Amino acid sequence: ANEVYDTTTAATITGSPTITPLANDAVSLGGTASASFVDKNAGVAKPVALAGLTLSGADAGNYTLGLTSSVSADITRRALAVSGVTAANKVYDATTAATLAGAPTASPLAGDVVTVAGTPLASFADKNVGVAKPVSVSGFSFGGADGGNYTAVQPTGLAADITRRTLLLNGLVASDKVYDATTAVAVAGSPSVAALAQDAVSLNGVFSASFADKNAGVAKPVVLSGLTLSGADAGNYTLGLTGSLSATITPYALALSGITVPDKVYDATAVGAVAGAPVVTPLPGDDVAVSGTGIAIFDSKNVGEAKPVAISG
Numbered sequence: 001a002n003e004v005y006d007t008t009t010a011a012t013i014t015g016s017p018t019i020t021p022l023a024n025d026a027v028s029l030g031g032t033a034s035a036s037f038v039d040k041n042a043g044v045a046k047p048v049a050l051a052g053l054t055l056s057g058a059d060a061g062n063y064t065l066g067l068t069s070s071v072s073a074d075i076t077r078r079a080l081a082v083s084g085v086t087a088a089n090k091v092y093d094a095t096t097a098a099t100l101a102g103a104p105t106a107s108p109l110a111g112d113v114v115t116v117a118g119t120p121l122a123s124f125a126d127k128n129v130g131v132a133k134p135v136s137v138s139g140f141s142f143g144g145a146d147g148g149n150y151t152a153v154q155p156t157g158l159a160a161d162i163t164r165r166t167l168l169l170n171g172l173v174a175s176d177k178v179y180d181a182t183t184a185v186a187v188a189g190s191p192s193v194a195a196l197a198q199d200a201v202s203l204n205g206v207f208s209a210s211f212a213d214k215n216a217g218v219a220k221p222v223v224l225s226g227l228t229l230s231g232a233d234a235g236n237y238t239l240g241l242t243g244s245l246s247a248t249i250t251p252y253a254l255a256l257s258g259i260t261v262p263d264k265v266y267d268a269t270a271v272g273a274v275a276g277a278p279v280v281t282p283l284p285g286d287d288v289a290v291s292g293t294g295i296a297i298f299d300s301k302n303v304g305e306a307k308p309v310a311i312s313g
Contacts, residue, residue, distance in 0.1 A: 001013070001014065001073060002073045002074040002075070002076065003073065003074075003075055003076070004075070004076050004077075004078050005040070005041075005042045005075050005076065005077055005078040005149045005150070006040075006078070006109065007040055007109045007110070007111060007112060007146075007149075008040055009036040009037045009038070009039060009040050010035075010036060010037075011035040011036050011037050011048045011073060012035070013033060013035040013048070013050075013071065017029060017033055017050075017053060019055070019065070021059065021063065025057075025058075025059035025062070026057040026058040026059050026060075027055055027056075027057040027059050027060050027062075027063055028055070028056050028057045028060075029053060029054075029055065029056075029065075030053070030054050030055075030056050031052045031053040031054045032052045032053075033050050033051070033052050033053050034050070034051050034052045035048050035049065035050050035051070035071065036048065036049055036051070037049075037073075037075060038068075040075075040149075041075065041148065041149055042075045042076060042077045042078075042148060042149045043074070043075055044074050045072045045073070045074065046072055046073060046074065046075055047068055047071075047072050048068075048071040048072055048073055049067055049068045050067040050068070050070075050071065051067060053065060053067065075149075077148075077149055077150055077151040078109070078149060078150050078151070079150070079151050079153050080106050080107075080108060080114070080142065080150040080151065080152060080153060081106065081107075081153040081155075082104050082105070082106055082116055082140045082152055082153065082154060082155050083104070083105055083106070083107075083155060084102050084103050084104050084105040085100045085101065085102040085103075085104050085120075085137075085155050085158070086100070086101050086102050086158065086160075087099070087100060087101075087122060087135035087158040087159060087160035088100070088101045088160055089160045089161040089162070089163065090160070090161075090162055090163070091162075091163050091164075091165050092127070092128075092129050092162050092163065092164055092165040092196075092236045092237070093127075093165070093196065094127055094196040094197065094198065094199055094233075094236075095127055096123045096124045096125070096126060096127050097122070097123060097124075098122035098123055098124050098135045098160060099122065100120055100122050100137070100158075104116040104120070104140060104155075106142065106150075106152075108146060108150060112144075112145075112146035112149070113144045113145040113146050113147075114142050114143075114144045114145075114146050114147045114150060115142065115143045115144040115147065116140060116141075116142065116143075116152075117140075117141050117142060117143040117147070118139045118140045118141035118152070119139050120137055120138070120139040120140050121137070121138050121139045122135050122136070122137045122158070123135065123136055124160075124162065127162075127236075128162065128235070128236055129162045129163065129164050129235060129236045130161070130162055131161050132159040132160070132161065133159060133160060133161065133162060134158070134159050135158040135159055135160055136154075136158075137154045137155045137156075137158065138154055139154075140152045140154055140155070162236075164235075164236060164237055164238040165196070165236065165237050165238070166237070166238050166239075166240040167193045167194070167195065167201070167229070167237045167238070167239055167240060168193075168240040168243060168244035169191045169192070169193060169203075169224060169227070169239075169240065169241070169244045169245070170191070170192045170193065170194060170244070171189045171190050171191055171192045172187050172188070172189040172190075172191050172207075172209075172224075172244070172245055173187065173188050173189050173245075174186070174187050174209065174222045174245045174246065174247035175187070175188070175247055176247050176248040176249070176250065177247070177248075177249055177250070178249070178250050178251075178252055179214070179215075179216045179249050179250065179251055179252040179283075180252070180283065181214055181282075181283040181284070181285055181286055182214055183210040183211040183212070183213060183214050184210060184211075185209050185210055185211050185222050185247055187207075187209040187222065187224075187245065191203060191207055191224075191227060193229070193237075193239070195231075195233065195237065199231075199232075199233040199236070200231040200232040200233050200234075201229055201230075201231040201233050201234050201237060202229070202230050202231045202234075203227055203228075203229065203230075203239075204227065204228050204229070204230050205226045205227040205228050206226050206227075207224050207225065207226045207227050208224070208225050208226050209222050209223065209224050209225075209245070210222070210223055210225075211223070211247075211249065212242075214249075215249065216249045216250060216251045216252075217248070217249055218248050219246040219247070219248060220246055220247060220248065220249060221242050221243065221245070221246050222242075222245035222246055222247055223241060223242050224241040224242070224245065225241060227239060227241065252282075252283065254280045254281075254282060254288065255280065255281075256278050256279075256280055256290065256311070257278070257279055257280070257281075258276050258277050258278050258279040259274055259275065259276040259277070259278050259294060259311070260274075260275045260276050261273065261274060261275070261296045261309045261311075262275055266301075266302075266303050267301075268301055269301055270297050270298040270299070270300060270301045271295075271296070271297060271298075272296035272297065272298055272309055273296060274294035274295070274296050274311065278290045278294065292313050293313050294311060294312075294313050295311070295312050295313040296309050296310070296311055297309065297310045297311075297312070
């Protein structure tokens with residue numbers, strides 16, 4: 001009988017053995033038959049060796065009992081599962097390609113030496129975004145001394161997520177400005193997006209733009225709104241309305257008033273005194289106070305009238 005590989009040479013036989021000697025010869029068959037394959041390995045029409053049978057009778061000495069080659073059977077490969085791998089999540093890339101993680105392993109029958117080989121190929125059922133999407137695997141095979149006796153059962157039950165790809169806006173330029181106590185920003189150009197090759201994605205709506213806050217800063221993100229994505233593949237993308245544009249808000253120059261520098265008698269230094277209460281007038285709604293200690297420095301230490309004075313501090 002054919003059998004599935006089981007690491008042994010044991011064979012199963014059925015039926016009643018007979019022999020056919022030449023005419024009129026007295027030869028009979030005795031004993032109990034046992035059978036074994038010539039080796040344990042998988043193969044087609046493998047010879048089976050018989051044992052336990054003998055010839056007897058007046059003419060038995062003229063014959064040799066053929067215990068091999070009259071019987072053969074198949075040893076088919078044993079199915080062996082590949083395990084130890086998982087499917088990795090990915091960002092949408094318009095393909096069904098999936099990536100495997102982990103170290104593939106297999107557990108052959110006791111005593112066998114089997115290694116996992118091959119070039120695995122993993123793929124999602126479709127390219128689209130989704131959670132716990134089934135992943136199919138092919139390409140694993142077996143090596144090692146006993147690898148040829150097994151058929152690789154590819155990993156099953158794998159799943160992973162495809163998350164949306166962020167599409168940043170192209171074609172827009174934001175202008176720097178001087179602080180004006182608002183988040184308003186001037187943006188020029190026509191917005192567009194570049195989806196992955198062959199994807200049907202278009203941009204809809206009328207955009208508006210603003211800084212995330214009103215405060216002065218360098219390369220401040222500009223937030224866009226009013227735009228949406230449409231098209232057959234739009235569901236695989238998220239429109240990035242922040243991150244593609246930035247501009248700088250420079251501080252507003254605020255004049256200081258309310259102070260004077262009194263005249264002084266020559267004292268061989270350029271240092272002067274600051275008098276009065278310093279005040280500023282910020283833009284409406286802003287809360288600004290003057291702090292620090294004022295320092296007055298004449299343009300030189302020498303005597304003179306209406307000498308220029310620099311204020312700091």
